[in-house]
Amino acid sequence: MVKAVRNSNHELLRIIAMFMIVFIHANRFLFYLVNGKTAFVLNGMVNGICNIGVTCFMLISGYYGMKFDIRKFVRMECMMITYSLAETALLYTVMPEQLQGAALLEQIVKSMLPFITRKYWFYSCYVCLLFLSEYIQKFIDALKQKEFERLLFVLFMLLSVLPTLFYFEIVPDNGKGLLHMIMIYMMGRYIRMYRDVKLPGKAGVLFVFLWIINGISHEIPIKVGQISHHLCKDNSITNLMMAVILFYLFKELHIGSRFINKAAANVFAVFALNDVLVTVVMQRLLDSGFKSEGGMTGFMVLAGIVAAVLLLCLMIGAVRELILGRMDRWLGEKAEHVVTSIMP
Numbered sequence: 001m002v003k004a005v006r007n008s009n010h011e012l013l014r015i016i017a018m019f020m021i022v023f024i025h026a027n028r029f030l031f032y033l034v035n036g037k038t039a040f041v042l043n044g045m046v047n048g049i050c051n052i053g054v055t056c057f058m059l060i061s062g063y064y065g066m067k068f069d070i071r072k073f074v075r076m077e078c079m080m081i082t083y084s085l086a087e088t089a090l091l092y093t094v095m096p097e098q099l100q101g102a103a104l105l106e107q108i109v110k111s112m113l114p115f116i117t118r119k120y121w122f123y124s125c126y127v128c129l130l131f132l133s134e135y136i137q138k139f140i141d142a143l144k145q146k147e148f149e150r151l152l153f154v155l156f157m158l159l160s161v162l163p164t165l166f167y168f169e170i171v172p173d174n175g176k177g178l179l180h181m182i183m184i185y186m187m188g189r190y191i192r193m194y195r196d197v198k199l200p201g202k203a204g205v206l207f208v209f210l211w212i213i214n215g216i217s218h219e220i221p222i223k224v225g226q227i228s229h230h231l232c233k234d235n236s237i238t239n240l241m242m243a244v245i246l247f248y249l250f251k252e253l254h255i256g257s258r259f260i261n262k263a264a265a266n267v268f269a270v271f272a273l274n275d276v277l278v279t280v281v282m283q284r285l286l287d288s289g290f291k292s293e294g295g296m297t298g299f300m301v302l303a304g305i306v307a308a309v310l311l312l313c314l315m316i317g318a319v320r321e322l323i324l325g326r327m328d329r330w331l332g333e334k335a336e337h338v339v340t341s342i343m344p
Contacts, residue, residue: 008255010060011264013246015310018270020053022313023306026278032286033298040219042299047232048215054122054234055243057267058181061126062188063247066133070339071332073130076268077115078328080123082320083272084111094280120271125181132182140186145194152190155183156240164237167222167229175235187244199248207245210238266317270310277309 027046031039088107092099099107110119118124129136140148159180163169171179214231217238221230231238282305292298 008257008260009250009253010063010247011260012253012255012257013056013250014060014264014267015260015314017053017056018267018274018313019306019310020050020056022270022274022278022310023303024050024053025275026282026302026306026309029278029282029286030299030302032282033292033302034295038295038299041215044215044219045211047218048211048213049242051232051234052239052243052246054176055184055240056246057122058184059188059191059243059247061129062185062190063192065137065189065192066130066185068130068134070336071329073127074332074335075328076123076127078324078331079268079317079320080114080120080272081112082324083269083316084114084119086316087111087273087276090276090280095283114272121176122181123268123271125178128178129181129185133185136182136186137189140189140193148186148190148194152183152187155186159183160235160237160240163233163235164231167227169235174233175239180235184240188247191244191247198252199245203245204249207242207249210242210245214238214242262318263314266314266321269317269320270313273313273316274309277312278305281305281309 023046027043027050030043030046034042085108088099088104088111091107092104110117114120115124115127143151158170159175160183163175171177173180214236217231221228223229233239285305292301
């Protein structure tokens with residue numbers, strides 16, 4: 001299995017992808033801070049680009065490759081359990097009315113079993129890919145380049161082209177499921193193995209054009225009866241093309257930073273904690289009587305909150321690693337010993 005050495009270029013893109021993910025969650029508060037035509041334009045701008053964050057993340061994982069390691073799985077599960085319990089405690093502290101009785105019990109159970117309960121959909125998909133990665137690579141290695149290209153073409157048609165053109169989905173998950181993530185992962189492997197090239201200079205122009213198309217589509221969707229169809233979904237052709245272009249553009253950068261690499265190692269803290277932190281901060285801000293002028297000032301306040309939440313999550317991840325990282329590794333080693341002793 002060919003495995004490239006990860007550099008800061010794509011680690012920076014992973015952090016930017018996390019910023020997009022936080023922003024798409026925070027964007028539901030946009031209309032409390034911005035109004036009129038400005039809100040219309042900014043809402044389209046945010047939705048037009050921020051839904052590519054997960055796809056960028058998975059392309060990077062595919063490009064560098066994944067390999068299952070029981071120690072890594074145990075460390076990740078311990079990490080997500082910690083974050084999830086912290087999220088539950090925060091929700092119960094600041095919004096106890098939302099967590100009473102059965103709802104609280106369900107939240108605690110999901111927090112203790114984040115992978116199998118799919119509490120965080122991307123984390124569960126990522127771990128499944130981690131389990132399957134070795135077999136996916138063996139399957140890819142058994143294919144000739146043309147066969148691999150045909151397979152990706154078929155998956156692209158079934159999972160992206162048809163849902164984009166006809167609204168209806170064969171796999172009804174808007175691209176937020178394992179099968180779509182496997183396709184994106186294999187696209188990253190394909191780029192690494194056969195298309196590790198430099199894009200033409202006009203690729204950036206195409207990226208902006210697709211961004212505009214996405215934004216317009218989100219604000220002026222196609223409506224037929226109860227159907228409302230737009231392009232700002234994880235599995236849309238435009239989103240996939242934008243993610244691939246952005247991946248290539250960052251591949252051509254020359255960045256080396258230990259700080260970026262260490263920060264990017266804590267991005268799963270962002271997946272777990274960003275939504276609750278954004279909700280708490282925004283509700284406290286609005287309850288305090290904060291008034292926005294309704295234009296770019298409100299949007300910049302929202303962007304600043306997103307950046308602050310992202311930074312806070314990364315810091316929480318770093319602190320957790322400092323305090324509990326050794327225990328995670330010890331548990332991983334013990335789990336590996338148990339598994340290897342009972343496996344044939």
